[in-house]
Amino acid sequence: MTRTVWFTEIDSPAGPLRLAADAEGLRHLEFLSSSRARPRPADWVDDPAPLAEAVGSCATTSPATAAPSTSRSSRRARSSSAGSGTSCCASPTAPR
Secondary structure (H helix, E strand, C coil): CCCCCEEEEECCCCCCEEEEEECCEEEEEEECCCCCCCCCCCCCEECCHHHHHHHHCCCCCCCCCCCCCCCHHHHHHHHHHCCCCCCCCCCCCCCC
16 A cells, blocks of 8 residues: 655745655655755655645744643654754644
């Protein structure tokens, strides 16, 4: 069985990002300006709609005022953005 992966590329306060999700939620976040950035897989579907919630959370916010969350991915996202003034993709999202 083939799983569909949707992706979008956005500008964020941390630089250009590629986000990808499958039916279970956000699965990939890549900094496109990184020397480690890879070409996207050819079978990924370019559709920002399933990633709208994740894209919306990439707005500039203060880590001190970001909505609290106890999920493991949220803690990782907050800790990786600590001190940067951004909170990006702090909550996993499943495509609708």
